[in-house]
Every structure is written in structure tokens, then in C-alpha cells.
Amino acid sequence: MEKTVNQKAWFLVLPVLILVAFSAVIPLMTVVNYSVQDTFGNNQFFWAGLEWFAEMLESERMWNALGRQLMFSAIILAIEIPLGIYVALHMPKSGFWSSFCLVLMSLPLLIPWNVVGTIWQIFGRVDIGLLGYTLDALGISYNYTQDTLDAWITIIVMDVWHWTSLVALLAFAGLKSIPDAYYQAAKIDQASRWKVFRFIELPKMMGVLMIAILLRFMDSFMIYTEPFVVTGGGPGNATTLLSIDLVKMALGQFDLGPAAAFSIMYFLVILLVSWVFYTVMTNLDKQEG
């Protein structure tokens, strides 16, 4: 059915717009202003044009950080999404144990980022941490402060521990919304467990899974606190992800111009990805509806 769009309702969101203006738009405008100027402090600025953008586009440091960032996001998505679905499929569907599992699953989500970082930082230490000490006692050499692979494994396992529950809870909600009739029909057709999953559960979960992928991608793409607390971006630059690098540049070296140019490009990538996911999601909704 064709219907016209009435955009007048947008005036009702004006209060939010004003709020967002102060929390996001004005800071963003300031960043744009910084990105075309150079400063030596004292609030004095000198015109630099597009110099910082050109410098950042050629900067090996930024491309390396972007590469590490994409690798991190890809790895955690590849683990968390299937694992979350697997957990959701095996959770009790109703009764006391269902509620118990739900509460248990949401616990990691309630812990603040820096606390998660601190937990894992201590957990992995060879001298006092349970994980580090146990691995050491078993004769496995493990040191996340010196070994690149160990550092990566630690921050990935930490992220998986922290966020798989979110995927599982979303997938569980998707599973719960499937009417029994579908399963009964599958049973009449003698569909195998795999076919039930492939042709009933997975398509019905698609909407929430898209949300899960979007949330996890965005969150992991902007991750700062946890790896910063655990590894501080080290050893060397091995776990220096985009935002850690950005903060180092902006606050550590006080290179406001390059950092501003860097963050605008970072912002554009995030905007693009969000838009793609949003469009895919709304189109999925329309197809279902």
C-alpha cells in the first residue's frame, strides 16, 4: 500500500535535538574546527587547511591501528555471535532455571568497563592471578604484558566473557518469539534438528541477530577502556586499537590537529557502518511485515 509521509512529527523531537546539540553536535563542530588548524597551546590557532587529513591518510600508524581494530572486531564477532546462538539454543526455555540462567547471563553485562579490565588484568597476572598462575603452574608460558599473542588472547577472551551474554540474551528473545506451530509443523514433516535451526530458528532470529551484530561491531570498534586497563596498548603497539591510539595522539602528545582529523575519519567510518546496518535492519523488518 502506498502512503504519503508526514514529516511534521519531527518537531516533537526538538528537545532531544537541543540536548544532542550540546552533548554531540557542538563538540563535533569543535573537532572539525581543530582538524583544519594547528595549535601550540594558549588557545592560539593557525590555519593548516587539509594538511592533517593528508598526513593521517598517509600515516602508517593510523592504518596499522585500523588494521588491528578490524581484526579485533572480526575475531570477537566470529566468536561471540555463534557462541551466543549456541548458548541461547541450549538455555532452558521456561521455569525457574530459565530465569536463573537469564540472571546469571546478565551479570557480566552489569559490570563497568574499567572493572572488567581490572578483573582480567589481575586474573591474568602470573604472580597473583588465578589464570596466569594456573597456566604457569601447568608449564604454559603466558605473559600478556610481554607476549603479543598472549595479550591478544587475553583481550579477546575478556571481550567474549563480557559480551557473549548480550548476544545470547538477544538470540534467546528471538527464539522465544517463535510460535509453537512452527515446531509442530516441523515435527510433522520429520525435519531434522539442523533443518529446524536452519529454516525456522535462524530466519526468525535474523532481526535480533542483526541488532546483536550491529551493537557488538560498533561497541568493539570503539572499544577503549578494557584493553587500555589490561594491556595499555602494549606490548609495544600490539594492542593499540583505534581509540587508544587516538587518545595517545590527542592527550598524550597534544597533537590536536592530527587527532581531530583522525577522529573525523573514524566518525565517518562508524556513521557509514551504522547506516548500512540500520538500512539492512529496517528493510528486514519491512520484508517480515
Added chain:
Amino acid sequence: MDWMAWTWPTAIFFMVIASLLITFTILAIKFPETPRTGILRIETTRGDRLFITLLGSAFINLAWLGLVGANQPYALIVCLIYAAAVFRWV
């Protein structure tokens, strides 16, 4: 507003974007439209197409800066062609 470190080019940049948004808001109120489906196979309104145009233009400018590296204003011509294409076919 000193702390925001304004310059004329950035001020003009934001004024252009703001006036585009205002124009499209007025257009949307005065002439309500039906979303249409274009080559991206997604439903878009004028506002969506403006968003796609602006976001794409940002990337076109960055690509020009990274690959060509000189005569940046010419990138705006590419952006205009891109904008026309988006409004015609997306």
C-alpha cells in the same frame, strides 16, 4: 565561542549543511512525498538521499585527498555528479 576555534571555511561548511537541512525540512513539510525504491533496492525519501549524498561526498573528498592529493576543489565537482546520480537513481 572563542574556545571553539572557529574559522571562516569551517563556518561556511556548517552553514551550507545547516541550510541544506533546513531546505529539505521545509520541502518535506510543504511537499510530502512517497518513499521510492531505487538501484540500492531500499526505500528512500529525499532526506535519505541527502544523507547518502553528504556521507558519500565526505568519502569522495577523502579519497581525492588520499589518491590525487592536489586540486581539492575539483573533488566537489565529483561530489555534485555523485549527488545528481543519487537523487536520480537511488
